[in-house]
Amino acid sequence: MKKTNHHISVLLLAALPFFFASCHHANTTTPDELAKVGDQTITKAELQKKLQEMGLNASKDPNVTSELLNQMVDNSLLAMEARKEGLDKTPEFQNKIKSYEDQLLRKTILKKEVDSKVKVSDADIAAYYQKHQKEIRQPGYVEVRQVVFPSGQVATKMASRLKHRGGFSKAIKAYKGGSVGKLYEGTVPPKFTSYFFGVPEGSVTGPVELKDGVHYFKIDRSVKGVQLTMDQAREGIRSYLSNQQNKSLYQTLINHLRSTVTVKINNQALVSMIAAEAATKGTAVPAGQK
Secondary structure (H helix, E strand, O other): OHHHHHHHHHHHHHHHHHHHHHHOOOOOOOOOEEEEEOOEEEEHHHHHHHHHHOOOOOOOOHHHHHHHHHHHHHHHHHHHHHHHOOHHHOHHHHHHHHHHHHHHHHHHHHHHHOHHHOOOOHHHHHHHHHHHHHHOEEOOEEEEEEEEEOOHHHHHHHHHHHHOOOHHHHHHHHOEEEEEEEEEOOOOOHHHHHHOOOOOOOOEEEEEEEOOEEEEEEEEEEEOOEEOOHHHHHHHHHHHHHHHHHHHHHHHHHHHHHHHOOOOOOHHHHHHHHHHHHHHHOOOOOHHHO
């Protein structure tokens, strides 16, 4: 154990000269202060937080730790110089500060009034599962390839060959197409569902006329959906119910705030802005907004 500590100490000593050369006489007043830059202090806690954010460990990465402390010193020096030049008083800077402050305050109030009030119990999950059990399932999917013919005439001529051994692959090489990938139940527009689901594995389906040509599909693999148990569905239900509560609490909060604070929308100015943007980009303004 002593050898290990001695080894780390040697590494730290090797890494620190660069830091001391940069900081000159950065005397600290307490053991928790790692550096003083003018009247500003860099503490152990601040450096540890930076290391954690980067997934680093001070004892395992002493050279990086020393370099990071130097970077923090440099950042402080740059910020001090910017303030000295009055850059923190510019309208651009103040607007950015206001924007960041508003963003931070929004997150803080939502955490207090919305996030902290979201509660989903095991009883809530069980009740939802019992009510929606038939809907809670792992969807089935198919793995599909397609071939695209340039016209209906060509498609009619080639259609019968697609079901022959190797015929679909040959057609893809001769024309165009390839793998569509996995298509899951519920993700395909209803008018196309019958081409992919409820047909035997290995089936060739089509034709489907689209803008780029006439499509035929080959169902290379078909996997049926399965009913999920409550344990399998638990976290998904919890996430869904939490999200629903979050939305409801958010809307309640917004409705309350709008009822207590006067809000005026200048629709004329809004329409004018949209019209000016449309004129610049050459897009038409919807009739209802003129």
